[in-house]
Amino acid sequence: MTIANTLSPASMADQIEQIAAEREAWEQGSFKKSNEELYAVLERCLFMYAEVKTSQKLRKRLNTMLNDRGIAYNSGTNTLTKIVRVVFGNCGKRAYTYARVLKVAEREKPENKSLAAFITDAGGIEEVRRTQKGISPAKMREQAISNAYSWMEEKSVVVKVESADELMPNSDAAHSFSLAVVRQEANGTQSIVYGINNQALLNKALEYAGKQLNKQHSVERVLSMEAARTEAREDAVKAVVNKKTSEEAA
Numbered sequence: 001m002t003i004a005n006t007l008s009p010a011s012m013a014d015q016i017e018q019i020a021a022e023r024e025a026w027e028q029g030s031f032k033k034s035n036e037e038l039y040a041v042l043e044r045c046l047f048m049y050a051e052v053k054t055s056q057k058l059r060k061r062l063n064t065m066l067n068d069r070g071i072a073y074n075s076g077t078n079t080l081t082k083i084v085r086v087v088f089g090n091c092g093k094r095a096y097t098y099a100r101v102l103k104v105a106e107r108e109k110p111e112n113k114s115l116a117a118f119i120t121d122a123g124g125i126e127e128v129r130r131t132q133k134g135i136s137p138a139k140m141r142e143q144a145i146s147n148a149y150s151w152m153e154e155k156s157v158v159v160k161v162e163s164a165d166e167l168m169p170n171s172d173a174a175h176s177f178s179l180a181v182v183r184q185e186a187n188g189t190q191s192i193v194y195g196i197n198n199q200a201l202l203n204k205a206l207e208y209a210g211k212q213l214n215k216q217h218s219v220e221r222v223l224s225m226e227a228a229r230t231e232a233r234e235d236a237v238k239a240v241v242n243k244k245t246s247e248e249a250a
Contacts (some may be wrong), residue, residue: 037221045087046102046115049080080106091152101128147210167195170202179205 007015052058058194066073071085081099101119105128109118122128140179169178180197196202 036116039114039119041087042098042102043115045080045083045098046105049083049102049106050205052083053079088187096128097125101125104128143210147213165195168197170197172199177202177206 084095084098125152180192
């Protein structure tokens with residue numbers, strides 16, 4: 001690429017504004033129309049799947065169509081993915097993405113809502129694809145942050161700071177948290193060297209903390225259940241031994 005070196009700060013700003021305007025026109029025009037057309041095709045795939053999945057004859061015909069087109073599949077390939085592959089051809093991972101989106105929509109989309117509205121409201125194809133157990137990534141983040149709030153409100157103090165204005169929570173926040181940058185000192189102590197009350201940064205930290213705390217609580221629950229099962233087994237063995245001892249004594 002040849003660099004013309006003809007830009008001035010003013011002309012650069014003008015050109016960026018022009019490019020941004022073209023991007024906005026594309027989003028509202030070709031891009032929006034393209035997405036709407038894609039969602040319409042996917043919705044027809046979903047309608048097709050509703051019938052094919054209940055008919056062995058239709059599923060056999062679908063397999064024949066795949067074979068005729070030289071599209072690979074195996075016994076583990078689900079019917080929805082097969083339909084997507086026939087419709088979109090050998091489109092690689094996109095077939096799994098679209099099939100995943102349609103699976104989520106089949107399970108969660110209200111009957112009176114179009115697929116286009118469902119995908120758009122969820123934040124797009126990728127957000128729907130990443131949905132796990134009916135929970136979108138955005139909702140999972142919210143839950144992790146909420147869990148961290150709840151756990152940390154009750155958590156015992158690790159380091160107590162008597163006075164640090166820079167650690168005051170954000171004045172717009174409905175909680176009493178802020179972030180601290182901690183430096184490890186050579187003598188083994190730790191020093192707070194900076195305070196942050198930016199809400200976006202705080203939420204990222206709380207999201208991470210919430211996920212880690214959730215894992216920790218999951219492990220604790222498993223260990224607790226295992227301990228309870230062990231205790232139950234021991235009690236059962238003791239009961240059998242006591243019963244046998246009583247019978248022998250009689």
